Amino acid sequence: MKIINCEGLSKKYKDKKALEDITFSIEGTGCIGFLGANGAGKTTTMRILTGLAAPTSGKVEVVGYDVSKDINKIRKELGYCPQTPKFYNYMTGQEWMNWVGSMFDLDKETIKKRNEELLKMCGIWEARNRKIGGYSGGMRQRLAIAQALINNPKLLILDEPVSALDPMGRYDVLKLIGKLKNKMTIFMSTHIIDDIARVADKIVIIDKGSVILSDSMNEIMKKYAKQIIEFSIEPTDKNIVKILNNKSWVSKIDVDGSKFKITTNQFEIARTQLLQLIIDEKLSLISYGVSGTSLENVFLKVVGN
Numbered sequence: 001m002k003i004i005n006c007e008g009l010s011k012k013y014k015d016k017k018a019l020e021d022i023t024f025s026i027e028g029t030g031c032i033g034f035l036g037a038n039g040a041g042k043t044t045t046m047r048i049l050t051g052l053a054a055p056t057s058g059k060v061e062v063v064g065y066d067v068s069k070d071i072n073k074i075r076k077e078l079g080y081c082p083q084t085p086k087f088y089n090y091m092t093g094q095e096w097m098n099w100v101g102s103m104f105d106l107d108k109e110t111i112k113k114r115n116e117e118l119l120k121m122c123g124i125w126e127a128r129n130r131k132i133g134g135y136s137g138g139m140r141q142r143l144a145i146a147q148a149l150i151n152n153p154k155l156l157i158l159d160e161p162v163s164a165l166d167p168m169g170r171y172d173v174l175k176l177i178g179k180l181k182n183k184m185t186i187f188m189s190t191h192i193i194d195d196i197a198r199v200a201d202k203i204v205i206i207d208k209g210s211v212i213l214s215d216s217m218n219e220i221m222k223k224y225a226k227q228i229i230e231f232s233i234e235p236t237d238k239n240i241v242k243i244l245n246n247k248s249w250v251s252k253i254d255v256d257g258s259k260f261k262i263t264t265n266q267f268e269i270a271r272t273q274l275l276q277l278i279i280d281e282k283l284s285l286i287s288y289g290v291s292g293t294s295l296e297n298v299f300l301k302v303v304g305n
């Protein structure tokens, strides 16, 4: 089953086109990074997926149901954290979770069990009896995730979950997302590419209201990213250039004395075969290093500016 399926989704705010012909689909568990510059249309898409806004045209299905017909069925399977989660600051974390659980019509015993499990998983258990008003930004975000998980959702939608956090808060929330993504589908928007690079398995890039790329992280890096392996050997062996030139995993070789620079888009193969080659040819390796195209470069290349 497709967890998210958008076909030709468009959204207009009066005369302003926010989304135009958005088409992509998501299957299976894992973390999907929804990447786009400010104003690209991420929040609008997420609000439509959660039934908080209506599409102007197109088909949108979430966990197998049509958003325009079956939003109540969708909400039973969906967890959502808005960009700025709101709480009653006078409540404690535990009180808040009890209140959220009661809104889902869960019985007292289930709420108690589920809250303990979620507050522990999200690192709030120790602070559960403290007022939310005294929580740090990271704690509030983790409480928002715990709250969104109360109904054991198949799909968790997170709108910019780490953008407003300090490095420690970001680290904790990303670690939590990394843990959760094995059990459910997480659709997470951000404009911070590093965060996506850390946790995402698949990426959907949106620009000016249209999807410009949707693929697995592996495929994207294979297609757009080039890795460079730099090494130096002794003695300098000209024959090695000839051997390397015949290897399918070598895209380009630059030689500067005993220093070699290999560009490849088959990094894993290149890495193991190059080291084997150095051993087989009985060369002494003086230095070895790897650098490559970052996801940021890929994003800039795809977005085109």
Ligand SMILES: Nc1ncnc2c1ncn2[C@@H]1O[C@H](COP(=O)(O)OP(=O)(O)OP(=O)(O)O)[C@@H](O)[C@H]1O
Pocket: 013, 016, 017, 018, 036, 037, 038, 039, 040, 041, 042, 043, 044, 045, 191
């Ligand atoms: N209620 C609204 N009325 C009019 N225009 C809107 C409304 N909400 C969003 N827009 C416009 O739609 C476009 C997409 O906005 P959206 O908030 O979805 O982008 P975003 O990618 O989430 O941006 P950000 O990263 O800044 O949150 C923007 O041009 C925005 O100005």
